[in-house]
Amino acid sequence: MTVMTRESRRERVALPPLDKCPEHVAIIMDGNGRWARQRGLPRSAGHRQGTENLRRIIRAAVEFGVRIMTIYAFSTENWSRPRREVMLLMRILEMVIDRELQELDEEGVQIRHIGELDGIQQRLARKVVEACDYTRDNQRLILNVAFNYGGRDEIVHAVQNIVRAGIAPEDITEATINNYMYTSDLPDPDLIIRTSGEFRLSNFLIWQGAYSEIYTTETYWPDFGRGEFYQALVEYGNRRRRFGKTDDQIDAEFGGRTGIKERSL
Numbered sequence: 420m421t422v423m424t425r426e427s428r429r430e431r432v433a434l435p436p437l438d439k440c441p442e443h444v445a446i447i448m449d450g451n452g453r454w455a456r457q458r459g460l461p462r463s464a465g466h467r468q469g470t471e472n473l474r475r476i477i478r479a480a481v482e483f484g485v486r487i488m489t490i491y492a493f494s495t496e497n498w499s500r501p502r503r504e505v506m507l508l509m510r511i512l513e514m515v516i517d518r519e520l521q522e523l524d525e526e527g528v529q530i531r532h533i534g535e536l537d538g539i540q541q542r543l544a545r546k547v548v549e550a551c552d553y554t555r556d557n558q559r560l561i562l563n564v565a566f567n568y569g570g571r572d573e574i575v576h577a578v579q580n581i582v583r584a585g586i587a588p589e590d591i592t593e594a595t596i597n598n599y600m601y602t603s604d605l606p607d608p609d610l611i612i613r614t615s616g617e618f619r620l621s622n623f624l625i626w627q628g629a630y631s632e633i634y635t636t637e638t639y640w641p642d643f644g645r646g647e648f649y650q651a652l653v654e655y656g657n658r659r660r661r662f663g664k665t666d667d668q669i670d671a672e673f674g675g676r677t678g679i680k681e682r683s684l
Contacts, residue, residue, distance in 0.1 A: 434649050439656035441609035443487040444480065445631070447623055448473070450615030450639030457639075463507050468641040470511055474519065479645040480560055481526060483652055487561045487605055489533070491623050495569035509543055512566065516546045520553060527559025533601035534568030535576075563602065570625035573601055602627055610655045612648075614640045632658050 448469055455465030473490065480488050493508055523530065530551050536544040547566065577599035581591060597603060607627040611620070616637040620628060634651045636643065 432646070434646075437483060437649075437652055437656060440484045440652060441632075441655050442485070443489070443606050443608045443610075444485050444652075445489040445491075445608040445611045445624055445628070446476070447491045447611070447613040447617075447621060448640040448643075449613060449617055451641060453615060454639035454641045462504060465639075465641060466507060466511055470515055472641050472643065473515075475645055476643070476648055477523070477528065477560070477562065478526075479648050481528075482645075483649065485560065485652075487563070487608075489563035489565060489602070489608060489624065491568070491621075492564050492566045493534075493568070494565075494622060495534075495567060495572050496622065509540060513543050513546060516550050520550050523562070524554050524557065527557045528554060529557040529559075529561045530554045531561060531563045532566060533563050533573075534566045535572070536567065539567060561605065563605075565623065568601075568623075570620070570622045572622075574626055596626070600626060607631065610634060610651065612636075612643075612651050614638055614643045 451465035451469040452462040453465070454468065455462050458464075477488070492512065497508070498505060520530075530553075532547050532551055536547065539547075547564075574596075577596055580599050581595060586595060602624075607629070608624060608631045610633075611624065611628055611631045612634045613620075614636055616635065618635055624631070632655050634654055636647060636651070638647055
């Protein structure tokens with residue numbers, strides 16, 4: 420079932436080029452169930468509409484010049500949801516791979532999986548691996564799908580692999596740990612977006628997101644369309660990222676010509 424959302428009626432509106440676009444955007448796609456409940460629909464309808472919206476946001480990311488996007492598709496904590504809903508989410512992911520893979524490949528999207536495939540139904544796990552392999556040479560947009568993913572779990576796996584590699588404790592640095600993270604060859608997210616009005620990371624990219632800008636909105640994910648995504652990117656461009664430095668240091672580095680808002684850490 421496809422439901423016409425507020426955004427879909429004005430998706431074609433031309434938008435000015437962005438002065439500053441984040442290279443890496445991560446999204447916590449929250450609110451599918453509440454979106455459905457508002458409309459008297461089952462939660463499954465919300466998840467399906469959220470999937471439809473993801474197609475729009477991927478296209479918008481390519482349009483706006485985002486190079487990397489990481490989406491929170493299924494967390495390690497989501498296993499605690501009702502079994503029927505968990506199975507539905509698994510079926511939706513398999514359906515998306517079957518239905519969208521060819522188009523994503525044609526649009527130059529490289530799919531990567533971050534998380535663990537242990538415990539995932541064998542057929543689905545195989546399709547995830549095959550989708551990543553099929554699109555591995557694409558460079559227009561890298562799409563990290565955080566599926567069966569947890570930030571703490573990722574750090575635990577990184578530490579375990581460091582120990583297995585026999586690296587001496589005194590030789591372990593932040594760079595060492597970063598090299599063992601799922602996203603080791605990618606820059607950290609510049610911007611993390613969370614829909615549905617929540618103000619927490621929920622175990623998402625907690626290592627990589629240490630200095631990410633965060634944008635939250637009351638909008639539920641199925642209604643978070645191209646226009647609001649654009650506004651989130653505009654908001655990012657208006658922020659001053661200090662990384663622990665002072666305003667004077669930032670002004671000296673950029674010659675006092677940043678032209679952006681004051682925003683403290």
